[in-house]
Amino acid sequence: MDAPAHLPPPPAIADDWALFLDVDGTLLAIAGTPDAVRVPPGLIDALASLQQRLDGALALVSGRRLAQLDALFAPLKLPAAGLHGLERRHADNHIDPPTPPSLLAVFHRKAELVAERYPGALVEDKDSTIALHWRGNPHAEQALRELSEAALPWLHDYRLQPGDGVIEVRPVGTDKGDAIAALLDEAPFAGRHAVFVGDDLTDEHGFEVVLDRGGMAVLVGNRQPSRARHRLHDPAAVLAWLAAGA
Numbered sequence: 001m002d003a004p005a006h007l008p009p010p011p012a013i014a015d016d017w018a019l020f021l022d023v024d025g026t027l028l029a030i031a032g033t034p035d036a037v038r039v040p041p042g043l044i045d046a047l048a049s050l051q052q053r054l055d056g057a058l059a060l061v062s063g064r065r066l067a068q069l070d071a072l073f074a075p076l077k078l079p080a081a082g083l084h085g086l087e088r089r090h091a092d093n094h095i096d097p098p099t100p101p102s103l104l105a106v107f108h109r110k111a112e113l114v115a116e117r118y119p120g121a122l123v124e125d126k127d128s129t130i131a132l133h134w135r136g137n138p139h140a141e142q143a144l145r146e147l148s149e150a151a152l153p154w155l156h157d158y159r160l161q162p163g164d165g166v167i168e169v170r171p172v173g174t175d176k177g178d179a180i181a182a183l184l185d186e187a188p189f190a191g192r193h194a195v196f197v198g199d200d201l202t203d204e205h206g207f208e209v210v211l212d213r214g215g216m217a218v219l220v221g222n223r224q225p226s227r228a229r230h231r232l233h234d235p236a237a238v239l240a241w242l243a244a245g246a
Ligand SMILES: O=P(O)(O)OC[C@H]1O[C@H](O[C@H]2O[C@H](CO)[C@@H](O)[C@H](O)[C@H]2O)[C@H](O)[C@@H](O)[C@@H]1O
Pocket: 022, 023, 024, 025, 026, 029, 030, 031, 032, 033, 034, 035, 036, 037, 061, 062, 063, 064, 124, 131, 133, 135, 163, 164, 165, 166, 168, 200, 202
């Protein structure tokens, strides 16, 4: 995997694309807390126009819950994978809900106890996954990582998903790559040129799938290493690129 600094920008969006878009760090600039993100002017209009231009083949692929995505991008209800692929809304609008876990509640209580020792650290409960954030207090990183790693032996069938200022505990067996692969098997995504735009480690699963299918992976920012072969500088550059193709 190359260093991303010299990667070219993606070409202009074409009519035959299936476009998959990560949310935090890609469409939305990173904010201090999950609730503090702001949807920039023009983004919702650009997404709506692009969805029409691509005959519906545009989907969000996010670590957030579908309900959060709908609130952020209202009035749009786009095809989407939430919780890193655990929840899915297909183009025909039906939803595959996640299965609620049991032992995760125990882990949640333990995480709250650790987070209380580090003001600014945050435990985000998403029902089927739990994200432990240290952006508000970097001193919490080690304790939150250690807590998560120690939980894996008893939190059966769960795995860790590291991210930007966060570590997330989520069930094994689904990731953004699985979600994109599933959408690419059905209308209106099937048969199109797959393109995924994302910034974080969790997006590498999606990059792998689109590249395996002859598509294109677009990294946002400078994280390295990455499988991506195209790059956009930041969410503002993503918006300009989307708006130009809308
Ligand atoms: O897959 P994504 O759409 O990129 O979602 C990944 C996680 O995004 C959110 O956390 C991240 O963004 C927050 C707001 O900018 C930031 O405060 C936090 O440090 C980041 O990790 C969201 O809260 C998570 O649930 C998502 O999994």
